Amino acid sequence: MAANADPSSARVGVEICSTTLGAVVLDASDKVKVARKVLLDMESSVVDQVVGLLDGLKGDTGGATALGLAVPGLVDRNSHRVAYSANMPESASVDLVSEINQATGLEVYLENDANAAAYGEYTLGAGRGSKHMFYATLGEGVGGAFIFAGELWRGAAGFAGEFGYVPINSEGIKLEEVASAANVVRRTKERFYQDSTSSLNALPNHTITLEAIIDAAANNDDFAQLMLHRTGSYVGTAIASVINLLNIERIVVGGAIMRAQDVVLSSITERAKEITFAPSFASTSIAAGQLGENAAAIGVACLASR
Structure with missing residues (x-):
């Protein structure tokens, strides 16, 4: 440095x-x-x-x-x-x-x-003005990072913030297994045939991408919105653990999936609110990242x- x-x-x-x-x-x-x-x-x-x-x-x-x-x-x-x-x-x-x-x-x-x-978000983006922040990124993988009093908190061996490994149910399914870009696409491909009205049905199976799902959701495709809503709910379940354990001031969510922040962020917030200790949730703000890619x-x- x-x-x-x-x-x-x-x-x-x-x-x-x-x-x-x-x-x-x-x-x-x-x-x-x-x-x-x-x-x-x-x-x-x-x-x-x-x-x-x-x-x-x-x-x-x-x-x-x-x-x-x-x-x-x-x-x-x-x-x-x-x-x-x-x-x-x-x-x-x-x-x-x-x-x-x-x-x-x-x-x-x-x-x-x-x-x-x-x-970046803490210094110049959605984390500005906060003292303590957790950042989650939802893209090719799922990751996270903690900042306390302006400094990255790395943990005992430097590997703190492995948000993708947080289990989201009693079977031990990890967040990355359902919320990374590839796994959102996989889950969508596995289920989209059940909704014949989805615009995604007009695409050959191999051309369904995260971008296609997000674009369909932006055009009011109910099925695409449902898949992104469920993704947000999974993320909200994991974020609730962060809030309950740390009562952290600010949570910022970034990554490619947040191109659909209108659907995803509201789903994250709703789910986290449902299962978080109410006083802790009330003192936490959840925001979409501002710096993009x-x-x-x-x-x-x-x-x-x-």
Whole structure:
């Protein structure tokens, strides 16, 4: 981390996803100066692709001395490497920090993507003004992160916030098994034939995507809305545990599924209210993230320049 980073300099954050690379450059007033996203070629070097993306942004990154790098996996705080990634298992064999530093001269700060997105929302998004916050992300996977008094809380081994592993029923079904993007699509495909009126029936089975479900719901497709409502209810069940245990001030929910926030957020809130200790629920606010798909890149840019 660049402890002596010039606060007037541009700040740069890159998020590595399983299929894309996203980058943002923040100016001195915390505004997104430029945002860019490219497809990730898993047959080529991730390091080379990150460096290539940064080369294309050189005109906007003047004065930057540090790079924030958000990854979809567990980060070992001692070795500054990816310890485990379900979506990108090969990343654990690459010393991303050292190799990108050698190629660019930038100090590289490595962070879990959910932690990075949480910090982005806390600093510049829906978490602003709160002291304590929990962030949940619903996308390719389901993750979470805690911020207490402005600092990420990592737990004993650095792996706090594994929200996707929270069980949502007595059979031990984990939240990620029903609420990740792929599992929302799976559940929808398994059931959509039961509703012949759904516009999704007009699509070949293999073209049903999360985006198609969200678009159908936005066009008042009752079945698509039902599937998203149930997803929100599952998430609300898990969030109730966070509220009951921690009486946390602010909960922010982000990720791709929150494109349908009108349906999902209300379902989360309704379910959490049903099963949460009433005084705790009354002192908690639940909000949709404000930074969208750039949350992790923005957050890790801020972390790298602290």
